[in-house]
Amino acid sequence: MITFMNNSDSEEEPCNERTSLMSAESPPVPSYQDGLQASEAGEAQAHRKRRAGSSRGLNNIAGGEMSGSGVPVRESALENEEEELTLKYGAKHVIMLFVPVTLCMIVVVATIKSVRFYTEKNGQLIYTPFSEDTPSVGQRLLNSVLNTIIMISVIIVMTVFLVLLYKYRCYKFIHGWLILSSLMLLFLFTYIYLGEVLKTYNVAMDYPTLFIVIWNFGAVGMICIHWKGPLQLQQAYLIMISALMALVFIKYLPEWSAWVILGAISIYDLMAVLCPKGPLRMLVETAQERNEPIFPALIYSSAMMWTVGMAKPDTAARGQSQQTWDAAEDGREHLRSPSHAESQMSETRSPVPARPITSLEELEEEERGVKLGLGDFIFYSVLVGKAAATASGDWNTTLACFVAILIGLCLTLLLLAVFKKALPALPISITFGLIFYFSTDNLVRPFMDTLASHQLYI
Amino acid sequence: PAFGLFIFTIARDPLRIIILIAGAFFWLVSLLLSSLIWFIAVKASDPQDEQLQKGLLIFGVMFSVLLQEAFRFLYYKLLRKAIEGLVALSEDGCSPISIQQMAYVAGVGFGLMSGAFSMINLLADALGPGTVGIHGDSQLYFLTSAFMTMVLIFLHTFWGILFFHGCEHRRWWEIAAVVIMHLTVSGSSFCNPQYVGSLVPSYLLMAAAAAWAYLLSGGSAQNLRRFLLCKC
Numbered sequence: 001m002i003t004f005m006n007n008s009d010s011e012e013e014p015c016n017e018r019t020s021l022m023s024a025e026s027p028p029v030p031s032y033q034d035g036l037q038a039s040e041a042g043e044a045q046a047h048r049k050r051r052a053g054s055s056r057g058l059n060n061i062a063g064g065e066m067s068g069s070g071v072p073v074r075e076s077a078l079e080n081e082e083e084e085l086t087l088k089y090g091a092k093h094v095i096m097l098f099v100p101v102t103l104c105m106i107v108v109v110a111t112i113k114s115v116r117f118y119t120e121k122n123g124q125l126i127y128t129p130f131s132e133d134t135p136s137v138g139q140r141l142l143n144s145v146l147n148t149i150i151m152i153s154v155i156i157v158m159t160v161f162l163v164l165l166y167k168y169r170c171y172k173f174i175h176g177w178l179i180l181s182s183l184m185l186l187f188l189f190t191y192i193y194l195g196e197v198l199k200t201y202n203v204a205m206d207y208p209t210l211f212i213v214i215w216n217f218g219a220v221g222m223i224c225i226h227w228k229g230p231l232q233l234q235q236a237y238l239i240m241i242s243a244l245m246a247l248v249f250i251k252y253l254p255e256w257s258a259w260v261i262l263g264a265i266s267i268y269d270l271m272a273v274l275c276p277k278g279p280l281r282m283l284v285e286t287a288q289e290r291n292e293p294i295f296p297a298l299i300y301s302s303a304m305m306w307t308v309g310m311a312k313p314d315t316a317a318r319g320q321s322q323q324t325w326d327a328a329e330d331g332r333e334h335l336r337s338p339s340h341a342e343s344q345m346s347e348t349r350s351p352v353p354a355r356p357i358t359s360l361e362e363l364e365e366e367e368r369g370v371k372l373g374l375g376d377f378i379f380y381s382v383l384v385g386k387a388a389a390t391a392s393g394d395w396n397t398t399l400a401c402f403v404a405i406l407i408g409l410c411l412t413l414l415l416l417a418v419f420k421k422a423l424p425a426l427p428i429s430i431t432f433g434l435i436f437y438f439s440t441d442n443l444v445r446p447f448m449d450t451l452a453s454h455q456l457y458i
Numbered sequence: 459p460a461f462g463l464f465i466f467t468i469a470r471d472p473l474r475i476i477i478l479i480a481g482a483f484f485w486l487v488s489l490l491l492s493s494l495i496w497f498i499a500v501k502a503s504d505p506q507d508e509q510l511q512k513g514l515l516i517f518g519v520m521f522s523v524l525l526q527e528a529f530r531f532l533y534y535k536l537l538r539k540a541i542e543g544l545v546a547l548s549e550d551g552c553s554p555i556s557i558q559q560m561a562y563v564a565g566v567g568f569g570l571m572s573g574a575f576s577m578i579n580l581l582a583d584a585l586g587p588g589t590v591g592i593h594g595d596s597q598l599y600f601l602t603s604a605f606m607t608m609v610l611i612f613l614h615t616f617w618g619i620l621f622f623h624g625c626e627h628r629r630w631w632e633i634a635a636v637v638i639m640h641l642t643v644s645g646s647s648f649c650n651p652q653y654v655g656s657l658v659p660s661y662l663l664m665a666a667a668a669a670w671a672y673l674l675s676g677g678s679a680q681n682l683r684r685f686l687l688c689k690c
Contacts, residue, residue, distance in 0.1 A: 098475065396575055404486075444489060444493045
């Protein structure tokens with residue numbers, strides 16, 4: 001996965017869109033988990049930006065890493081005030097993250113429930129070569145574990161590769177890779193998705209119209225993600241991309257492998273972010289040393305971006321620095337599909353030179369944003385989508401997983417506010433999600449069914 | 459109506475949304491534990507015996523009600539701690555959200571989750587083809603389910619307010635009243651499908667709980683009159 005870094009010097013922060021492209025390979029699509037994990041790890045990053053050290057802020061994103069909990073870095077004279085304001089905004093930021101995660105999950109669940117294509121088993125990815133159609137349980141378990149090991153090792157390799165590329169400043173390569181990935185994602189997957197949806201609803205569509213629609217969609221997407229565009233549109237595109245990726249995963253991962261992979265990825269995320277030698281952590285530290293925005297990886301940013309014509313450019317610059325970003329997002333994502341580009345929202349939308357903010361009022365004008373890695377989105381959606389697809393309890397299980405994931409996200413953000421350093425976003429949510437999925441499916445479902453058949457209420 | 463409540467009163471404030479989701483989560487956990495108990499009981503017993511199964515089911519329901527109330531209490535404790543934290547953090551020394559608001563939101567959270575779990579499979583099935591009550595069951599199944607769910611959601615909301623108020627002021631009889639009401643409502647649903655037995659008492663209880671909660675929240679007959687008269 002390559003992350004695109006803008007080589008901006010301290011004084012200037014042009015718009016950099018972060019996109020992470022997945023390595024483009026044709027047929028077997030590399031799975032892109034790295035990036036996801038990266039995102040998750042990224043989420044955990046929180047760096048407090050000190051007012052004094054404003055030079056850092058320029059690249060804001062890097063500087064103002066805030067842990068996902070949306071703790072804005074306040075450059076105010078009083079540290080305490082900073083803390084309070086931070087936590088006060090905490091709730092708002094949690095909601096800013098809730099909404100896109102919810103939207104992504106809704107899109108995935110709606111698609112799974114209505115379009116049959118995504119629940120048919122039409123083969124597997126090359127990254128999960130072992131089939132699960134074996135007669136015995138032990139064999140199946142073994143196969144899924146082997147699949148997981150292969151997948152995780154692919155992710156690790158790609159992550160390390162990405163870190164190396166970043167360390168040796170091969171930015172052009174990264175940039176190209178990202179662009180290719182996002183191209184593939186935007187065009188190919190959207191085409192497949194649209195095709196399936198139209199098939200399901202039996203809507204006739206001719207090729208020229210389809211071509212025009214997809215072309216417009218893809219072109220605008222590329223521009224929005226990699227360059228400038230309205231915030232909401234960029235957010236919408238990122239959500240759509242995450243949903244598409246999640247759908248691909250749901251389709252192509254065999255059942256047991258999917259669950260084991262989810263569990264393994266949480267563990268990997270935990271280790272990669274917290275261990276001193278973890279690749280994600282090194283990535284973040286390197287980016288910080290260089291005072292550059294950390295990976296233009298897949299990061300979803302909810303911050304309000306200031307436009308170029310902003311009267312207070314330094315405010316804007318500051319705002320950017322205060323966004324929290326997920327370090328890990330960058331991406332070590334290997335997508336199964338040839339190119340998977342996940343772009344993060346550009347943190348610095350306005351090419352405004354960052355100047356230290358001197359007055360508190362200016363600070364107050366900034367909007368603080370929260371960044372969450374796109375990988376997080378994808379894995380959450382995979383969990384909920386799989387629950388919707390395979391659970392026999394249908395909606396109860398899906399709803400339970402959804403609530404569990406949201407609570408996990410809350411807790412993670414809370415921990416971020418407490419620890420103020422990078423934390424992986426995946427483990428807590430995925431653990432809760434998995435626990436709730438399995439328990440709801442096996443325990444709650446018979447209970448509720450029996451209750452409903454007698455029309456008893458508890 | 460519950461969704462209306464949600465949109466108009468809760469969706470504005472992010473803190474309330476978090477409390478809502480956490481409330482839903484607590485209800486879910488209580489459901490999980492109670493179904494675990496029921497599951498174990500069922501597995502340990504004879505599946506052929508109808509009466510035993512029914513008895514176990516009733517036992518499961520009662521146990522679940524008790525667990526729900528227990529979790530409501532736990533949630534209350536958590537929220538108390540959270541309020542202290544919020545007060546410490548806020549600038550002017552008072553909490554951005556009062557315990558009553560929290561009680562309301564927590565109640566709505568519980569209610570929404572329980573309602574969702576009760577209704578959503580039904581709704582999904584209702585989208586498909588079929589006839590209601592073809593096997594001799596009541597034809598009003600969907601309608602009554604809908605009404606029962608709605609009353610239950612509202613009841614949870616009011617119980618939340620009453621419960622928290624009781625905990626705040628250490629009036630144990632209030633808490634006991636909530637628990638008894640909950641048990642009564644669940645018990646009355648055993649009368650189904652004679653809907654008269656379950657729907658009517660539930661609605662009456664809901665009206666009583668609504669009035670009680672309203673009074674506790676500081677409302678009074680005058681307020682109500684003024685509100686209604688001002689409108690027109």
